[in-house]
Amino acid sequence: MAGMAEKPIVIKAENIGKKYTLRHSRRHAVPEEGKKNGFVYRLLQPLSRQGKEDFWALKNINFEIKQGERVGIIGKNGAGKSTLLKLLSRITEPTQGRIELLGKISAMLEVGTGFNAELTGRENIYLNGAILGMTKEEIDSKFDRIVEFSEIGKFLDTPVKRYSSGMYVRLAFAVASHLDPDILIIDEVLAVGDQKFRQKCMDRMNEIALSQKTILCVSHQMNVIRELCDRVLVLQNGKLIFDGKTDEGISLYLNETKLARSEFFDLGNLDRAAVSSNTAHLESFELLNDSRRLAGEDPVMKFRIQWKSMILAKGVKLRMIIKFNDYSPVGIALSETLCDSSEGETYINSLSFDTRRLFPGVYRASLALYESDSNGKSTIFDHITDAIVFEVPELKNADKSVIYNHSYWGHTLLDNILLSD
């Protein structure tokens, strides 16, 4: 491992920035100039009357990436992630600064770029491979592996316009993932195909990562970033606000997205899926956690809900659909029957939920109010997606040897395995 420190820098970004000039057409903005909106006016002054505004999509970005690093780029929409990838992959030029790249670069900014619907799978493999920078010999030597990976089998000589969308993306990903660059740039393309193929893609990415390749990856899926990257760059409004360890960067990013942690959630005016509007309505959710829970001594979360019923209903229940803070699903918790309701009444229920099976962390929950009878028939009265946020504290007496690795272990800790004699 002696050479570790001497790994060459393969990407060096010095003070790069990208400016876009936004042009606003003033023709629509100035209604009183009605006469001037006409055809003749445009013909005479085709280029005038446009407002200009400079917009820096990226500014003063500096970083260095060494060979073999796997770097994630995260940030909200519009933070400049895609612009950065476009600069690095030479699709567009920076307005300021300088980038040095060492080695062959391939970018997968979209799956199936340059695919032609009329051509067969085989023809598209060669065309797409060439577009992505492979030589014919290279494609020849990888052809069988590409076909095998894509699982298109006997459709190899069928025009791709007759492919299912699944087959299409599988083939496209297969070609792209068999590129052999020194630096691989990926933009949100791992979210293709069904679950099984997605896993295959992730495995392939890990395989690439193992072979000394440098990977740069943009994704909104934090579990993908967690699994693939050992370093992240966090962008915010075109500026680099963090460069460091994946976990730290992700929590910074998630906090940046204003995870509204609070004690009281007013649910009355939140958007909901249009479910039976004149049945029952959740009005508020209030956390009643006492100091013992916050100190990590009590795993039970106590809360109170207020809801209003517009109808007569029997056996009203509440369910919480729980997600981790990166929106990956965790599980569902059902309440006991709250009560039978009558028309126009407001109800308040105090409830408790044992969170000891959830790993410490911040979770979101969707809330649904529904009615179910003993025959198994159920009607949803109200459903609010991601209505609340709550935190599961680390318990004082928890097994400290366990590191909560969410991307590999999920988010739940099942019952202990017991010795039986």
Added chain:
Amino acid sequence: MPQKPENKYSSLEGSGDFFWRVKMQKTVIEANGKNLQYWKDIWRYRRLAVNFAKRDITVRYKQTVIGLGWSVISPVINMLLLSFLFGKVADLPSDGTAPYQIMVYTGLISWNLIARGLTVASSAFISNADLLKKVYFPRIIAPVGQSLALLVDTLISLFVLFFLLFLFKYPPAYGRLIFLPVFVLLSLLLGFSAGLFLSSGNIKHRDLNQAIPFFLQVGQYVTPVVYSFAYVTAALSKKTAFLYMLNPAAGVVNAFKWCIIESNPFHWPSFLIALAWIAVLLPLGILRFRRGERTFVDLV
């Protein structure tokens, strides 16, 4: 993070590094900078142009019943119609002894190359936008590839021409056929250069896109395609004839006809004017194209 895949090759690193450093190519991207690797890059991607050409040809003929037949039928019908109108109805003279049909068909081959080369190059950014916005390659590779596909069409047209020559029992100028490739390439180069020159003007505003087909339609009639160059220049006043020869397509198309038709004398002045145009348009076109490729992704 015990679950992260360990780099199992790290022990080989020392030895691997050495070779790695040797073969790595370095790319420097600078803001508004000159790309020093421009021509090297184009050479590196030359095979992609061939791939684009293959794609164009395959796709064009894949869904048609008679396939390549279309690139035979349409110019032949066009030729028959134009020969009838200009040769029979208007009763214009041909180039010397050549059958009118042969003269028109020869002229059309050259003119089509010019016109289609211009169209391909001028719309390079727009027609390939989806691709160019997602993948890097020297942008000029796309229209070059599309132009190579035009050469295949021309080859087919030339076969048809020789069949027509045989049919009309009119012997071509055998001694000059050796120059044919030169004039094929000159026709394409003229259209391509002019197209490149227009390409970057086609990005922000699409007026050119509307104007070019019209311009080409007019162009066909101020170029000796459907009539004899010698006849028209003789009929015009000296001043008008000179203006006529300023059209670079006139010199190229007439030289192309000279290659096939024995009784068509070579006209140096118009040819030299055409060469001068190409010598100016090609470098200017490349410059304009390069300026366009720097900004078009942000504009399209």
